[in-house]
Amino acid sequence: MAKRILFVDDEPMVLNGLQRSLRLMRSEWEMVFAPGGNEALAAMEKQTFDIIVTDMRMPGMDGAQLLEEVQKRSPQTLRMVLSGQSDRETILRSVNPAHQFISKPCEAEELKSRLIRAFALKDLLQNPGLRELVTKLDNLPSLPHVYLQLNQELRRPEPELQKIDELIGADMAMTAKVLKLVNSAFFCLPCEISRASHAIKLLGLDTLRALVLTAHVFERFESDLLSAEDVQQISDHSLAVSNSARKIAVLEHGDQRMQDEAFTAGLLHDAGKLILASTLREHYGKVLEHSAKADVGLFAAEHEILACSHGQIAAYLFGLWGLPGTIVEAVAWHNEPAASLSVKFSPLAAVHVASVYHEEKSSSRLRDRTPIDSNFLTAIGCAEREKVWRSKLDADEQKGKLS
Amino acid sequence: MNSAANLAPELLTREAAQEALRQAHEEAELFINSVPSILIEINRDARIKRWNLAATKVFGLTKAEVAGKQLAECGIQWLRPDMRVEIESWCADRESKRVDALPFVVNGETRFLGLTLNWISAPEAGIDQLLIIGSDVTEREILSQQLRQAQKLEAIGQLAAGIAHEINTPIQYVGDNTRFLQESWPAFQKLVAIAREMRKEARQGPISPQTLEQFDALSKAADFEYLQTEIPRAIEQSLDGTQRVGKIVRAMKEFSHPGSEEKRSIDINKAIETTITVARNEWKYVAEVETHFDLDLPLVPCHAGEFNQVILNLLINAAQAIAQSVADGSQGKGKIVVCTTRDEDWAEISISDTGAGIPEAVRSRVFEPFFTTKAVGKGTGQGLALAHTAIVRRHGGKIWFDSEVGKGTTFYIRMPLQSPEA
Numbered sequence: 071m072a073k074r075i076l077f078v079d080d081e082p083m084v085l086n087g088l089q090r091s092l093r094l095m096r097s098e099w100e101m102v103f104a105p106g107g108n109e110a111l112a113a114m115e116k117q118t119f120d121i122i123v124t125d126m127r128m129p130g131m132d133g134a135q136l137l138e139e140v141q142k143r144s145p146q147t148l149r150m151v152l153s154g155q156s157d158r159e160t161i162l163r164s165v166n167p168a169h170q171f172i173s174k175p176c177e178a179e180e181l182k183s184r185l186i187r188a189f190a191l192k193d194l195l196q197n198p199g200l201r202e203l204v205t206k207l208d209n210l211p212s213l214p215h216v217y218l219q220l221n222q223e224l225r226r227p228e229p230e231l232q233k234i235d236e237l238i239g240a241d242m243a244m245t246a247k248v249l250k251l252v253n254s255a256f257f258c259l260p261c262e263i264s265r266a267s268h269a270i271k272l273l274g275l276d277t278l279r280a281l282v283l284t285a286h287v288f289e290r291f292e293s294d295l296l297s298a299e300d301v302q303q304i305s306d307h308s309l310a311v312s313n314s315a316r317k318i319a320v321l322e323h324g325d326q327r328m329q330d331e332a333f334t335a336g337l338l339h340d341a342g343k344l345i346l347a348s349t350l351r352e353h354y355g356k357v358l359e360h361s362a363k364a365d366v367g368l369f370a371a372e373h374e375i376l377a378c379s380h381g382q383i384a385a386y387l388f389g390l391w392g393l394p395g396t397i398v399e400a401v402a403w404h405n406e407p408a409a410s411l412s413v414k415f416s417p418l419a420a421v422h423v424a425s426v427y428h429e430e431k432s433s434s435r436l437r438d439r440t441p442i443d444s445n446f447l448t449a450i451g452c453a454e455r456e457k458v459w460r461s462k463l464d465a466d467e468q469k470g471k472l473s
Numbered sequence: 474m475n476s477a478a479n480l481a482p483e484l485l486t487r488e489a490a491q492e493a494l495r496q497a498h499e500e501a502e503l504f505i506n507s508v509p510s511i512l513i514e515i516n517r518d519a520r521i522k523r524w525n526l527a528a529t530k531v532f533g534l535t536k537a538e539v540a541g542k543q544l545a546e547c548g549i550q551w552l553r554p555d556m557r558v559e560i561e562s563w564c565a566d567r568e569s570k571r572v573d574a575l576p577f578v579v580n581g582e583t584r585f586l587g588l589t590l591n592w593i594s595a596p597e598a599g600i601d602q603l604l605i606i607g608s609d610v611t612e613r614e615i616l617s618q619q620l621r622q623a624q625k626l627e628a629i630g631q632l633a634a635g636i637a638h639e640i641n642t643p644i645q646y647v648g649d650n651t652r653f654l655q656e657s658w659p660a661f662q663k664l665v666a667i668a669r670e671m672r673k674e675a676r677q678g679p680i681s682p683q684t685l686e687q688f689d690a691l692s693k694a695a696d697f698e699y700l701q702t703e704i705p706r707a708i709e710q711s712l713d714g715t716q717r718v719g720k721i722v723r724a725m726k727e728f729s730h731p732g733s734e735e736k737r738s739i740d741i742n743k744a745i746e747t748t749i750t751v752a753r754n755e756w757k758y759v760a761e762v763e764t765h766f767d768l769d770l771p772l773v774p775c776h777a778g779e780f781n782q783v784i785l786n787l788l789i790n791a792a793q794a795i796a797q798s799v800a801d802g803s804q805g806k807g808k809i810v811v812c813t814t815r816d817e818d819w820a821e822i823s824i825s826d827t828g829a830g831i832p833e834a835v836r837s838r839v840f841e842p843f844f845t846t847k848a849v850g851k852g853t854g855q856g857l858a859l860a861h862t863a864i865v866r867r868h869g870g871k872i873w874f875d876s877e878v879g880k881g882t883t884f885y886i887r888m889p890l891q892s893p894e895a
Contacts, residue, residue, distance in 0.1 A: 081642055081646070083643075083646045083710045083713070083714065084642060084645055084646050084649075086646065086650075086706070086707075086710060087645065087646030087647075087648070087649030087650050087653075087707075087710070088646075088649055090649060090650060090652075090653035090703060090707055091648075091649035091650070091652040091653050091656075093653065093656070094656060127638065127754075127758060128758070129758045129759065129806065152645075153638075154637065154638040154639075154640075154641030154642045154645065155634060155637075155638045155641075173641070174641040174642060174644070174645040175641050175644040175645040175648050176645065177648065177652075178648065178649055178652040179652075
């Protein structure tokens with residue numbers, strides 16, 4: 071099936087320009103151009119689109135209204151905004167309905183590569199039903215107590231930045247969401263941001279407050295499938311893996327960026343479990359049941375029931391949100407790194423080893439029970455390094471217990 | 474004894490009267506000196522008669538130093554070159570009036586005076602002089618200048634997001650078109666090479682089938698028909714885009730031009746046009762703007778920055794009023810009509826919208842400071858109050874409106890063609 075993209079802009083010259091500059095892709099993509107929201111919806115009646123790219127400010131129906139409608143009518147369509155407007159009001163209106171926000175002017179090459187990356191995500195999540203469910207998601211659920219604390223802190227007349235940093239930095243959903251915001255080209259940053267605390271500084275407290283309290287970009291986690299202990303366990307495990315993955319990146323002389331990516335990928339690697347438990351409850355109930363009955367790890371159970379893993383589900387969403395590619399890769403393949411295209415040390419290897427390391431010490435029912443892939447470590451030239459990493463993590467843990 | 478006795482009380486009375494007079498005089502002097510305002514009295518020939526302590530403090534000159542001298546040349550360092558003429562006109566006009574922000578230098582520092590001129594005239598008592606009361610208003614003047622500057626910056630800030638949008642949009646398609654031209658060019662280079670080859674071969678006989686094949690292959694791959702129609706369009710639209718950017722940048726520059734504190738004679742048609750351009754992003758989604766300018770309108774003495782801001786406020790109000798009534802866009806856009814005309818000694822500007830109209834109940838409050846009907850964050854309730862101050866107080870003009878609920882509102886401004894102070 072051809073890959074279909076719908077472009078919407080009230081300025082015909084912008085549409086003409088896009089048509090010309092993306093012309094070389096015409097054999098691969100079918101591109102349709104609509105001069106307004108109503109025309110776009112009419113086009114969507116006739117055929118389905120994989121991606122919609124819309125302007126924000128248009129007379130009559132604006133971009134946010136259009137995307138909300140698209141979300142309802144065609145949930146599998148990936149929603150992008152390409153706008154010359156980048157004030158706070160626009161951010162607030164589009165942050166939920168849009169997967170990605172791209173600022174005008176956007177180089178044709180940049181737009182092309184974002185579209186190519188978005189199409190490539192399909193390969194990550196083969197099951198179209200699951201894809202549709204994940205594409206529909208606005209929000210990731212946050213841990214209830216963190217959600218409450220953050221709301222309380224932000225309601226104070228002078229919230230403490232450090233406390234907010236700590237709260238968001240320890241919650242996978244919030245971390246993912248603020249990274250989505252700053253990495254969407256709103257801020258025209260020269261490089262990708264991979265750590266929540268940087269993202270918070272870039273957003274500023276006022277914007278963050280407006281996002282949380284008025285735009286409700288964070289949601290609290292609710293699911294009857296997981297007990298409070300289960301949720302706490304996922305959270306503790308994620309934080310532990312996140313710290314350890316960063317330490318491994320340091321041992322491998324990764325630069326600041328790689329350390330940040332390892333940290334964030336570690337924090338986010340199990341986000342798929344929360345997505346499954348809160349939004350794909352029926353499926354996940356079966357997964358948990360199968361895992362208990364057959365006495366297999368969750369990873370195997372997910373493959374049995376869903377034909378994909380929690381890693382791929384979360385990675386698909388993070389990819390839609392435009393999070394840095396290395397983070398998406400590490401989240402997707404942390405249980406089965408050999409399935410990735412990785413050929414050298416990257417955050418993926420760090421998260422893989424760190425997650426197995428911490429699972430070995432746990433007895434939770436939510437374990438994946440996947441082993442270290444030594445062939446992969448050999449392939450990336452880290453076969454001997456695993457011991458070094460483990461002894462560093464052991465030593466730090468000893469130190470932690472002593473102090 | 475008797476006569477002495479008779480004389481003595483007479484003398485005593487005279488002495489007492491003199492004493493009383495002296496005392497009254499002293500008291501008056503004391504009173505005058507204790508007034509915290511400057512109090513200066515000058516004769517018809519502008520010579521200084523009275524000079525109180527406050528005047529001494531403000532000007533750094535004692536009464537002894539200035540008494541009997543002309544006010545224009547008494548030692549005060551006036552900054553206006555025409556001070557002498559100005560003071561002479563005060564004496565000649567014999568009218569009471571206010572003079573604001575009169576600059577002078579004391580101790581190397583520029584200060585400003587605010588004065589009230591009161592002509593005291595009692596011919597039977599031989600009194601015919603000008604009483605000048607006033608004070609140093611430098612701080613107030615600085616504050617109000619800062620306020621005006623801040624308001625101007627605020628107006629620009631308000632527009633910044635819209636202007637960025639107005640620039641980003643054309644840059645987007647100029648960039649896309651240029652990329653397209655870059656990608657299309659190699660095909661033409663190949664075409665030229667094949668044409669040269671054909672020319673070379675044609676000299677010696679028929680063109681070889683290989684070369685013809687090359688040509689056909691290139692034609693097919695490059696889709697010259699498409700390029701021939703699209704390239705001129707891409708160029709035209711790119712030029713249009715750069716023009717649009719240029720226009721908005723120029724308008725922005727003119728709009729925010731640091732207005733001098735003095736009035737200048739300006740072409741208000743052009744000023745209004747500029748403001749319409751700068752505010753385009755605020756109205757273009759809800760309305761069309763139509764202008765009917767009186768091209769014979771003479772230049773109008775104006776504080777350009779403040780005038781532009783008034784027009785901007787009225788345009789934004791008009792656009793927001795229309796946005797209220799065409800919110801869903803189903804009835805298409807509204808209309809804003811801007812006219813200028815001359816009416817004798819006045820330039821009249823009208824700005825009409827097809828918006829929701831101003832409800833009867835709030836009409837009398839429209840020019841009140843902080844009065845707003847807009848949603849929080851949409852307006853501070855200062856726009857029209859400031860417009861009123863700017864037009865009436867700063868320009869000696871008038872501002873009013875007609876409104877019909879459901880039909881729209883027209884704001885009128887009248888600006889004197891002759892500056893009232895001139």
